[in-house]
Amino acid sequence: MFDGTLNATIGEGVELDRLRAIYDGLLSGSPDQPGDEAMAELAGMARIFDLDADRPPADVWRDLRAVLMRHGSPVARRRDAAPPPRPLTVMVVEDDPGMASELTELLAAAGHGVVGPFSEAAAAGTAAALHTLDLALLDINLAGDGDGVVLARHLKETWGVPVIFLTGNVAAAAENARLATALVLKPYGGRDVMDAIARTVASGAVAP
Known part of the structure; x- marks a missing residue:
């Protein structure tokens, strides 16, 4: 189950642009698929956010990407929190x-x-x-x-x-x-x- 400590940890260690560069190809059917280590990271992030990781990777990333973009990283919050x-x-x-x-x-x-x-x-x-x-x-x-x-x-x-x-x-x-x-x-x-x-x-x- 999600908790704030895990969320803070993932937010501080993750850049959305980096993740999109790795995983957005899953959504477009790109032949350049993420490696085993990246897939393990994707599953780990999904579990932190209480998402079902036992699905096709494209489905997992689609949901996780939506959460990350709407939730905002700590960096984005500091920049936009006027x-x-x-x-x-x-x-x-x-x-x-x-x-x-x-x-x-x-x-x-x-x-x-x-x-x-x-x-x-x-x-x-x-x-x-x-x-x-x-x-x-x-x-x-x-x-x-x-x-x-x-x-x-x-x-x-x-x-x-x-x-x-x-x-x-x-x-x-x-x-x-x-x-x-x-x-x-x-x-x-x-x-x-x-x-x-x-x-x-x-x-x-x-x-x-």
Whole structure:
């Protein structure tokens, strides 16, 4: 199972550009395939992020690449973690009451407006029609009708709201990475969330 110590270790020792140079050929069917040592590294990284390594290497790399690109390396976080240029209106959707409260306090302390927190996708979806949102912080596994993936798709396709997934379900996050601008893996700290928000703003996903 994923933990923050393993994540820090892999992040500090891995450059995404280096990994893409080694493994992207798997996705294109390149005849230059990674060697045995590289394949062992790929399987090891997949297990650290709680992904199923007992699949074709191209499938493993596709999911791992999505996680790494959305989660961001420590180097990328340091470079892009400038404060947002203006206060944001952020929806919080998290069915753990303690985590929802901490997120709300964190965002308010940073000067952002908070819509929520909501514990169910249906209530959050209704609220999205009533507020102008800059961003949504969204758990993938939610109680009630509908899950976080369905809600993320609704927010993105209906209202154009960028989503940051907050989750320990790395496989689900990887499978649905196209719906999110960033990924914060549980357990996380406040700095991880604020860095992900800063990266999302820096990417241009949030309207100026």
